Amino acid sequence: MTDHSYSLAELCICAAAEAWRNNGEVLASGITLIPRLGASLAKLTFSPDLMMTDSEAYLVAEPVPVGKRGGYAPVIEGWMPYARTFDLLWGGRRHAMIGPTQVDRFGQSNLSVIGDYTKPAAALLGVRGLPGNSIHHANSYFFPIHSTRSLVKGEVDMVGGIGYNPARWPSGIQPRGLDLRLIVTDLAVLDFEGKNHAIRVRSLHPGITLEQVQAATGFELEVPASVPLTPAPTAEQLAYIVKLDPQRLRDGVFKGNPPGDRRA
Amino acid sequence: MIDKRMPLEDMVAQLRDGMTIGIGGWGARRKPMALIRAILRSSLKDLTVISYGGPDVGMLLSAGKIKKLVFGFVSLDLIPLEPHFKAARQAGNFEVWEVDEGMVQWGLRAAAARLPFLPTRVGLASDIVRRAAGLKMIKSPYADGEEFVAMPALRLDAALLHVNEADSVGNTVILSPDPFFDDLFGRAADRTFVTCERLVATAEICTAERARYNPFERSVVTGVACVPYGAHPTANGPDYGIDVAHLTAYGAATAPEAWADYRARYVDVPTHEAYVAAAGGASHLASIPLPVF
Numbered sequence: 001m002t003d004h005s006y007s008l009a010e011l012c013i014c015a016a017a018e019a020w021r022n023n024g025e026v027l028a029s030g031i032t033l034i035p036r037l038g039a040s041l042a043k044l045t046f047s048p049d050l051m052m053t054d055s056e057a058y059l060v061a062e063p064v065p066v067g068k069r070g071g072y073a074p075v076i077e078g079w080m081p082y083a084r085t086f087d088l089l090w091g092g093r094r095h096a097m098i099g100p101t102q103v104d105r106f107g108q109s110n111l112s113v114i115g116d117y118t119k120p121a122a123a124l125l126g127v128r129g130l131p132g133n134s135i136h137h138a139n140s141y142f143f144p145i146h147s148t149r150s151l152v153k154g155e156v157d158m159v160g161g162i163g164y165n166p167a168r169w170p171s172g173i174q175p176r177g178l179d180l181r182l183i184v185t186d187l188a189v190l191d192f193e194g195k196n197h198a199i200r201v202r203s204l205h206p207g208i209t210l211e212q213v214q215a216a217t218g219f220e221l222e223v224p225a226s227v228p229l230t231p232a233p234t235a236e237q238l239a240y241i242v243k244l245d246p247q248r249l250r251d252g253v254f255k256g257n258p259p260g261d262r263r264a
Numbered sequence: 265m266i267d268k269r270m271p272l273e274d275m276v277a278q279l280r281d282g283m284t285i286g287i288g289g290w291g292a293r294r295k296p297m298a299l300i301r302a303i304l305r306s307s308l309k310d311l312t313v314i315s316y317g318g319p320d321v322g323m324l325l326s327a328g329k330i331k332k333l334v335f336g337f338v339s340l341d342l343i344p345l346e347p348h349f350k351a352a353r354q355a356g357n358f359e360v361w362e363v364d365e366g367m368v369q370w371g372l373r374a375a376a377a378r379l380p381f382l383p384t385r386v387g388l389a390s391d392i393v394r395r396a397a398g399l400k401m402i403k404s405p406y407a408d409g410e411e412f413v414a415m416p417a418l419r420l421d422a423a424l425l426h427v428n429e430a431d432s433v434g435n436t437v438i439l440s441p442d443p444f445f446d447d448l449f450g451r452a453a454d455r456t457f458v459t460c461e462r463l464v465a466t467a468e469i470c471t472a473e474r475a476r477y478n479p480f481e482r483s484v485v486t487g488v489a490c491v492p493y494g495a496h497p498t499a500n501g502p503d504y505g506i507d508v509a510h511l512t513a514y515g516a517a518t519a520p521e522a523w524a525d526y527r528a529r530y531v532d533v534p535t536h537e538a539y540v541a542a543a544g545g546a547s548h549l550a551s552i553p554l555p556v557f
Contacts, residue, residue, distance in 0.1 A: 055557035057441035069556055074284065081442040082290065082316075086366045090386075113353070117395060123353035125315075126337035132366040132386035160364075163391035169389050170401075170411040177385070193473065 006233045007036065008186060010241055011141070011249035011260030014233040015189050017042040019097055019140040019182045025049045026079075026138075027094040031247055033066060034184070035097035037144050040244045041237060057081045067247040077121060086132070092177055095138035097184075100130070102156040103141055105199060105219035107180040107192060108168075109134070109161030117158060130160035131132075136177040144253055146185035146216045153218035164197035186254060188213045189230055201232040205243030207262030232260065257263075268434045270487040272302040272493050279308055279422055282331070286372070286453055287315040288419070288425035288446035289498065293555075294438075296459050298494035301539065303329060304531045307330045314388075314418055316365060316444065318498055319430040319514060323349030323531075326448035326523050330358050332419065335371035336365030342555060347475045347515040348523075361371075361396050363387065368447045370430040376451030384499055385411035394500070398457075412471045422452040423453035426495045427479075427504065430460035434485030437477040440501035441512045452485040463490035493540050510543060 016038025020028050021043075028050040033084055036055070040063030043050040059078035077254050088094060100109035101124055111128055116123030139161065143150045152180070152188035159168065163180060166172050182198065183190040188209045192198035200222040201213060206229050214221055233241070241250070251257045266297040276299070289295040297523065300320045310331040315321050317338030324330050326348045338349035341459050352358060363371075364386045374382040383402055392412065393401070425446045428439040436458055438446065450456040470478050494500075497507035497514065517526040533539050540546055 056555075062359075074497075082444055086369060090366070117391075118360075119356040121344075123350045125339055126335055127362050127364055127390070127392065128337045129365050131364040131388075131390040131392055132384075133416065134390075135388060155461045158395070159389075159391040165389070174387065175389060246286055 001035070003237060003240065006238060006260040007251065008175065008205070008258045008260045009236035009253045010229060010233050012184055013037045013041055013241055013250065014185070014237050015184045015203075015230050016097060016140075016142060017045070019184075020050055020095060022048045023047055023050060023095050023138070025051065025093070027051045027053070027088055028095060029096040030096040030140065031096065032214040034144070034254055036066060037241065037250065038097065038184075041240055044240050045237065053080050058238055063241065063244060066245050067249050076101070080148070089129075090136050091134060092137045092217045094133075094135055094136075095140070095216075097140040097142055097182075099142045100142070100161060102152050103183065104152050104154065104156045104163070107160045107161075107163030107197070107199065108156050108165060109163070110156035110158050111160050112158040114157055115258060123148070127158070127160040131162065134161040134178065134180075135175045136162070139183050140180070140182040140184070143183065143185040146187040146213070146215060148218040151219070164192065187216060190221070198222045199229050200224065203228050205230045205262065206232070206260065207264070218264075265433050267432050268485060269432050269463070269486045270489060272299055272459070272489050274297060275487050275489065276306050276308070278455060279303070281308060282310045283362060283534040284312040284314065284349060284419065285299060285422040286420040286449040287313065287320045288444060288449045289318065289320070289495070290316040290442070290444045291318040291339045291443070292498045292511060294426055294440055294444065294500050295317070296424045296494065296538070297498055298491040298536050299426075299457065299459055300324065301531050302434065303381070309327050314368065316368065316418065317349065318346065319348075319511060322346045322496040325349060325352040325358060326518065330471050332359035332361060334361045334363065334368065336363060336368055340515065341350065341510055341557075342506055342508055344496055347518050350517045356370045363392055363396055367392075367415050368411070369448055370415045371454040371506055372448035374415065374417035375419040376448055379417060381414040381415040381416050384415050386414060387413040397447045412543065418452055420449065420453035421455070423449040423456040425449060425456065426459045426500065428460065428500065429462045429464050430458055430488045430490075431464055431466045433486060434458070434488055435466060435469050436460065436479060436485065437474055438479050439477055440499070442488045443479050447479045448526055450480050455486040457487045457489070458485050459494040461494065461500060463488070463494050491536055493543075493546065494536070496540075496549055497541055499555055501554050502509065505552045507543070507549070507552050528557035
């Protein structure tokens, strides 16, 4: 136990930050709040060489706090318009964490449609950059609601981001840039370090059982002999999170802003 | 020198039913919305539209102008999902050619270089290669023998762009933080129509300090129209930001009656000046803060 309390959002931010540990000098793209704060925390602590943007068109030397900027002026160190983003990412020097709507047991992800492709029950954003990202550089995912609707049985409804599914690989050969790393959810941290890159339980959030995680997942998870707890945020990490999110936007990510340690 | 200035209506008059039209900007940023509204008022139909989609795509869809859409996404940026696109997509109202957003610029690049295609790994192992009709593969002729997607050239009959400043002969500068792929849209097109916030003298448009904001040479440009606030309700940094309140009201207007009401208020108006007045007036539009992402 730690001597300080922390929220589930703060636990997930710290878990997300781990995705960028030992990444070196790559562009860290954390899309949506928790991944962005995770990337920012990684840069401020154990991965200072990461590159980041202001989420618009500039590279910044220090992570830009989220929310209203107030008097804060980003420390611009370079330019990263969309055209250059493709130049960079096709070269592989990027690790993105995004929040797709669905992921399947291969790590294939979907942000296009739910249901039938021609007349979908729900039209979402579109495939965006998922195919290009997933075939060129490291990718991780964040799901605020770990459920069989998001971690789905079978394959996702429209494969945008590619995964460890040899049936879809050209000539059955794994694309060289395919590199899936972590899945952070409200229940656990998963990785792709099972047999043939099967999705494996890496850690359980405090108070969450393996049975809960498996029941909320649409496919069989690989479970190692012993599953650790997701590490609690340190006091240092929590202090950085306060600086990165001064308006506490993180409190709105999970319904009811639950504590990170859900042991009774 | 050719004077390329022309009214919006003359630009639209050069378009034809069934044409392939590329639209510059990105999401809710620097979209040539005054031109889009002019198209909505016209009889044009059956367009193939290629766009990093925002309300340009949503409005054209709700107005029934689009036969086929080539896109990677459609979004209002600060409002992630575009309600008009969502409604039309779910109704199956148009032909979909959905590709990765990087493939869009690659196809424009191929067209700009007058190539039939460019190879890429993007799309391999995804559903794009199953869903995008006619997309073909190609094998490397070199020793590696690797298979690629052959992204076809996205040749455009016309490109529509909005920039900060232009002169009467088609020189332009884009001062907003990201020029997006406006250069490639222009080069991929037979005709490029540019609207601008300010029309300036040639001697003033592109000093040595500003030369890097000049996205393409004037030979790309067919016509220029000075349309202040012509990107509204999308952003045109550094001049004005995204009008989130307007886009929220627009997004809520997908039902037939609500859309008719939106059209009557903002589209079917006699002049662009009338639009600016309806949208809150020039000083209000100028005060819309730049977006923070």
